Amino acid sequence: MLHLLKKLLSGISPLLLLIRQRFLILQLLRRDIVGRTRGTLLGWLWLIAQPALQVIAFWFLLDIVFQMRSPGQVRYLNYFLIGMLPWLYLSEVLNRSINVLNEFAALYQRSRFPVAVLPLLPMVMGLLIYLPVYAGVAVYFQDGLAGLKAIAIMLLLFVWVIPFAYLLSVFGLFVREVRQVFPFFLTMIMYVTPILYAPDALPESVRWALAFNPIADLMALIQGWINGLPVEPGNWVRPLALWLLLATPAWVLFRRSEPHMREVL
Amino acid sequence: MSVITLVNVSKSYRTYAHPWDRLKEVITHRSYHQDHQVLKPLSISIGEGHVVGLVGRNGAGKSTLLKLIAGTLLPTTGTVTTQGQVAALLELGAGFHPEMSGRENVYLGAAVAGLSREFIESRYEDIVQFTGLAEAMDRPVKTYSSGMTARLAFAVAMAVEPEILILDETLSVGDGAFARRSFERIIDFKSTGKTLLFCSHSMYQVESICDRVLWINDGMVMMDGDPSEVVSAYTEFLTGQSEPPNPTHSSDSVPSASTSSGGTRIMDVKVFVDGYESKPLTIESGSSKLSIATRFKAPDNLPLPSIGIVLVGGNGWPIASASSLDDALRFTRNPEGIYQATVTFPRAPLLKGNYWINLFLMCEQGIHFYERAERVAEFTVVQNTREVGLVSLNRSWKTG
Numbered sequence: 001m002l003h004l005l006k007k008l009l010s011g012i013s014p015l016l017l018l019i020r021q022r023f024l025i026l027q028l029l030r031r032d033i034v035g036r037t038r039g040t041l042l043g044w045l046w047l048i049a050q051p052a053l054q055v056i057a058f059w060f061l062l063d064i065v066f067q068m069r070s071p072g073q074v075r076y077l078n079y080f081l082i083g084m085l086p087w088l089y090l091s092e093v094l095n096r097s098i099n100v101l102n103e104f105a106a107l108y109q110r111s112r113f114p115v116a117v118l119p120l121l122p123m124v125m126g127l128l129i130y131l132p133v134y135a136g137v138a139v140y141f142q143d144g145l146a147g148l149k150a151i152a153i154m155l156l157l158f159v160w161v162i163p164f165a166y167l168l169s170v171f172g173l174f175v176r177e178v179r180q181v182f183p184f185f186l187t188m189i190m191y192v193t194p195i196l197y198a199p200d201a202l203p204e205s206v207r208w209a210l211a212f213n214p215i216a217d218l219m220a221l222i223q224g225w226i227n228g229l230p231v232e233p234g235n236w237v238r239p240l241a242l243w244l245l246l247a248t249p250a251w252v253l254f255r256r257s258e259p260h261m262r263e264v265l
Numbered sequence: 266m267s268v269i270t271l272v273n274v275s276k277s278y279r280t281y282a283h284p285w286d287r288l289k290e291v292i293t294h295r296s297y298h299q300d301h302q303v304l305k306p307l308s309i310s311i312g313e314g315h316v317v318g319l320v321g322r323n324g325a326g327k328s329t330l331l332k333l334i335a336g337t338l339l340p341t342t343g344t345v346t347t348q349g350q351v352a353a354l355l356e357l358g359a360g361f362h363p364e365m366s367g368r369e370n371v372y373l374g375a376a377v378a379g380l381s382r383e384f385i386e387s388r389y390e391d392i393v394q395f396t397g398l399a400e401a402m403d404r405p406v407k408t409y410s411s412g413m414t415a416r417l418a419f420a421v422a423m424a425v426e427p428e429i430l431i432l433d434e435t436l437s438v439g440d441g442a443f444a445r446r447s448f449e450r451i452i453d454f455k456s457t458g459k460t461l462l463f464c465s466h467s468m469y470q471v472e473s474i475c476d477r478v479l480w481i482n483d484g485m486v487m488m489d490g491d492p493s494e495v496v497s498a499y500t501e502f503l504t505g506q507s508e509p510p511n512p513t514h515s516s517d518s519v520p521s522a523s524t525s526s527g528g529t530r531i532m533d534v535k536v537f538v539d540g541y542e543s544k545p546l547t548i549e550s551g552s553s554k555l556s557i558a559t560r561f562k563a564p565d566n567l568p569l570p571s572i573g574i575v576l577v578g579g580n581g582w583p584i585a586s587a588s589s590l591d592d593a594l595r596f597t598r599n600p601e602g603i604y605q606a607t608v609t610f611p612r613a614p615l616l617k618g619n620y621w622i623n624l625f626l627m628c629e630q631g632i633h634f635y636e637r638a639e640r641v642a643e644f645t646v647v648q649n650t651r652e653v654g655l656v657s658l659n660r661s662w663k664t665g
Contacts, residue, residue, distance in 0.1 A: 023376050023381060023382045024376040024377065024379075026376075027372055027373045027376035027377075028360075028373075028376070030365075030369065030373070031360070031362045031365060031373055034362060034364050034365050034369070035362055035364060038364040038365075038405075039364070106359055106360060107359055107360045107377060108337075109356070109359075110332070110337055110355050110356035110359065111337055111353070111355070111356050111359040111360075111377065111378075112335060112336040112337055112351075112353070112379070113359075113377060114379075170288070170291075171288070174284060174285060174287050174288040174291075175284055175285045175288060176284060253291065253292065256291050257288075257291050259339045260279075260287055260291065262337070262338065263278060263279060264284075264287065
């Protein structure tokens with residue numbers, strides 16, 4: 001019984017690891033930032049500037065060129081940014097998780113190193129980039145309370161994405177095809193999720209399929225909380241159930257895979 | 266007290282028909298692999314303060330054993346237990362980023378080595394002082410030479426203050442005077458009662474510093490014990506193999522490998538037969554006088570070095586050697602810092618064949634190599650007797 005309880009609680013191990021290894025994670029984040037931005041004119045500002053430019057490109061296309069309309073009284077740009085920024089965060093985390101064990105292989109290939117911190121890096125890095133931008137956008141379009149909600153949303157997404165990041169890091173290392181096909185898969189998810197458009201823009205006949213897309217549930221929750229759009233109980237239940245279902249197995253699978261990781265490389 | 270204990274430890278590398286078979290095995294716990302055993306079950310106990318050398322051919326399993334003890338590999342069976350902090354100089358500077366400054370990389374390297382911020386902050390000045398890179402610490406590491414990077418990495422690795430130090434093939438790191446300092450730091454382990462483990466192909470170094478040697482062959486411990494006994498058995502084993510040990514290929518008559526001289530260097534080497542320096546060199550077995558003369562430079566700030574000379578047979582096997590340290594030759598310090606020594610083998614008792622000469626400039630203890638001059642000269646021995654073998658032994662006959 002105690003063993004089973006321990007196993008179940010191991011789902012929160014990544015969070016404990018984050019606290020325990022904060023100095024190491026901080027140093028690795030610094031390494032990552034320096035690697036990406038040193039030598040550029042704007043330096044670390046590029047970390048924020050890059051997603052900002054991406055957002056501007058989407059906005060120009062959808063709001064100015066196509067003049068997309070949004071649901072209810074919410075201005076389209078507001079609707080779009082409130083959904084798009086969390087999606088960019090999630091997609092960046094998932095996309096980097098696939099490759100993170102290869103990317104940092106030099107750290108653990110011939111050295112003693114806590115490999116389990118590696119999938120946390122894209123998550124924390126993404127948070128550093130998107131949290132301030134997201135909070136700023138929420139405050140700009142609404143008020144301080146929306147800014148606080150935006151911070152809470154990003155932190156909750158951080159926790160929610162943990163099992164997926166750990167699973168993908170293992171799959172990305174062991175099954176290389178996953179690395180090739182995953183960017184396409186992410187793009188498809190974005191198109192079938194009401195991020196660029198409102199859920200009611202979908203034909204009635206296919207709207208039921210959103211129940212099988214956990215990202216669509218997350219988007220409904222986010223839009224509901226910040227923009228006051230309708231939320232259904234299923235939007236809470238499904239992502240939560242999925243997280244509870246995956247948290248412990250993802251961690252257990254990662255730990256079981258650790259002895260194989262150096263050999264794969 | 267035992268600080269390293271291995272009980273029934275074995276290591277197999279697994280091969281899979283398809284990459285996803287590995288994942289299937291992890292998930293289902295069903296076996297999809299084929300084992301390639303590199304280390305057969307072994308049990309070893311190493312006590313505190315021991316200096317243990319691992320010898321064996323390439324691929325024998327030495328490095329795997331070191332990695333298992335260092336914790337970078339997990340054993341397939343059995344348990345590895347270590348007492349105290351372990352530092353393995355197997356991969357120096359893991360995680361260093363060339364765009365980051367020396368200072369940033371010290372913190373990064375320390376974090377990767379498992380040190381806390383408080384610890385590394387308290388040691389930072391010592392690390393910088395040891396590297397001698399104070400003025401370069403705020404420059405990106407990409408502007409460092411490879412020797413400077415090695416210095417920094419070594420200093421960070423040693424900041425751990427380990428109880429157990431693991432080395433692979435090297436007893437010094439970096440270049441110039443730093444190599445000598447890193448060597449001293451490593452050798453200090455011996456005097457401070459900490460445990461040192463290293464694998465090497467240099468039987469000379471193994472015998473010089475180890476008090477126990479393990480000979481590993483095909484993943485098994487063939488012999489474990491006194492260095493001279495194990496090294497003798499291993500060398501004898503190698504002589505039965507087709508490949509000569511560490512053959513050298515340089516054909517230069519000048520120093521062929523300058524390894525971390527630190528200002529101590531060979532200036533020239535001359536070989537005389539019966540007082541004449543001629544080419545090609547031909548020696549008459551049992552009658553010619555072979556002399557090897559060298560000049561070297563040594564700075565004031567280091568103890569005066571020692572010289573080693575090895576006569577190597579045409580198949581790459583060492584035939585005979587001489588060391589200024591063993592022969593109690595003492596140099597007298599002079600203001601120019603240039604010294605010379607000549608060793609003479611009167612009536613060289615070598616038998617017919619081709620030979621060459623390797624010359625080594627070593628530290629005063631005869632362990633650390635400042636410079637190696639391999640194959641500085643080649644000579645041919647001719648004879649007018651029917652003796653066979655490598656040397657002609659002094660002998661007497663009696664009839665009865």
